[in-house]
Amino acid sequence: MTKVFELEEGRLKVYEGNYTAYRDEKHRQYEQKKRDYEKQQRKVGMIEKQISTFKNWSEKAHRQAGKGGSNAENRQMGLREFERAKAKKKDNQIKSKLKRLNLELSKHEVTKPKKEKSVSFHFESIHKRGNRILDAKGIMKQFGDRVLFEKSHFYVKHGERIGLLGSNGAGKTTFIKMLLNEETLTKGSLWISESTKIAYLSQDVSDLPGEKTPLEYLDLEDRQQETNARTIFANMGIQNEILQKPISQLSLGERTRIKLIHMILKEYDVLILDEPTNHLDLPSREELERTLSSYTGTLIIVSHDRYLIEKLCTKLLIIEKSKIQQIEMGLKEYEERRMNKEKQEDQNVLEEIAIIETKITELLGKISYLTAGTVEYDQIDKELLIYMEKKRKL
Structure with missing residues (x-):
């Protein structure tokens, strides 16, 4: 990915x-706009303070100009005329400052940057389980003549975050169906702890009951659960009127969020997420x-979102x-090692080609x-043919 469109x-x-x-970059721009806005607000505050001071002086000067004094006092230095001139000067200064303030805001007004909306999820796994929740020994899955995987051995421990990777058609969906007891093995054994509760978020959200809201x-049990659900809906940007609509009328994004909320309100030990950010x-x-970073249960994530896998998954x-291989490291480290190995x-x-060419x-x-x-x-000719064949194969 070389560009992001927002x-x-x-x-x-x-x-x-x-x-x-x-x-x-988005964070940098937000911080810069925030600094620019705060700087302009300080400047506006300073001008408004000066205007307030001038207004106080002007009001005082007007009061002094309107006071009546003795003829001798009024004659002395033209006090009343002086105060009127002084008041007029302050009025002009106020007009000048207001003009400056309006000019500043019209040319360079910086609006307060909006914070990105906050969305709150909450998953929890409160049940303590045994160390291993899944153990595969020599598993094989075959459809006709096609073998998806075979002779595969691995295990998953409670609390691990696993990224399930493979090319399209490699068998990821089939393996997930095995974990959900929807698909059988061709050979081998796949043990899953009986006490383990598994939640599955699939890419397909059409399995929701379209006639229900x-x-x-x-299927909330009490008012407290309904309050919690409404709070989560609001945090996820789903307005109250949407809650009254049949699910069949909702967008794919809204349906995905509903499935997530259903998982949030239940207690699961294992979350299987198939492209969860779609x-x-x-x-x-x-x-x-x-x-998901703070989720205490086990995660198995299938995603083309490299950022998600790199951030969350510590194993693969x-x-x-035609094998399921267990990798005891994250995606970034695995790819770096693989690249170095290649x-x-x-x-x-x-080096081998150089040796052969020398020979x-x-x-x-x-x-x-x-x-x-x-x-x-004839002996050297045969040896030549052997080395030339080796070079061809390389």
Whole structure:
């Protein structure tokens, strides 16, 4: 990902770089706007304070100009005329300051930057379970002649955060169905603790009962649960009128949030999330990430969102080359090690090719002095063919 497009308040903004760069730049812009706004407010406050002072002086001067005194006092230095002139001068200064303030705001007014809306999720797993909740031994899944995976051994412990990765069609969805007891093994054993409660958020949100309203679907037991649900709905940007509509009339994003809320209100030990950030806006995605970071149960996440996997998952299950492989590290470290390994393998191949080419050159030099058909010529010729075949394979 090299660019991020954001639609905000009816305007499209383009940010260069990946998602992390986008978040850093957005935060930088917010802080800069905040500083500019606070600086202008200080300036406006200073001008308004000066205007207030001038008004006080003007009012005093007007009062002095209106006071009646003795003829001798009024004649002395034209006191009343002096106060009138003084009051008029202050009035002009007030007009000047007001003009300056209005000019400042009309040309350079900085609006107070809006904070991004906050969305609150809350997951909790309060049940203590055994160390291992899942244990796979030599599992295999085959459809006809096609083998998705075989001879696969791995386990998952309580509280681990696992990223389930693999190319399209590798068998990720099939494996999830096995965990949900919706698909059987071809061979091997897959043990899941009987006391483990599993929640599954699929990409498909069409399985919700379309005729029910969100509150009816949640099947809340008491008023306290309904209050909690309404609070969560509001935090997730779902307005009260939406709660009265049938689910069939709601958008995919709204349906996804309803499924998430259903999971929030229940107690689960394992959350299986299949592309959980699909249909969610940025604030909802980021709050979901923060919440999942503090979730105490086990997470199994399938996602093409690299940022999500890198941020949340400390271990991986990777389906490739017809096996499910357990990786005891996060995605970033795994890919760095894999890249370094591939570079080393490429370097080894180049070195081996260089050795073979040197040997071929040596043999060509020797055979050039020999007569064709002799025993020594035939031996070197055979050796040449062997080395040339090795080079071809590399």
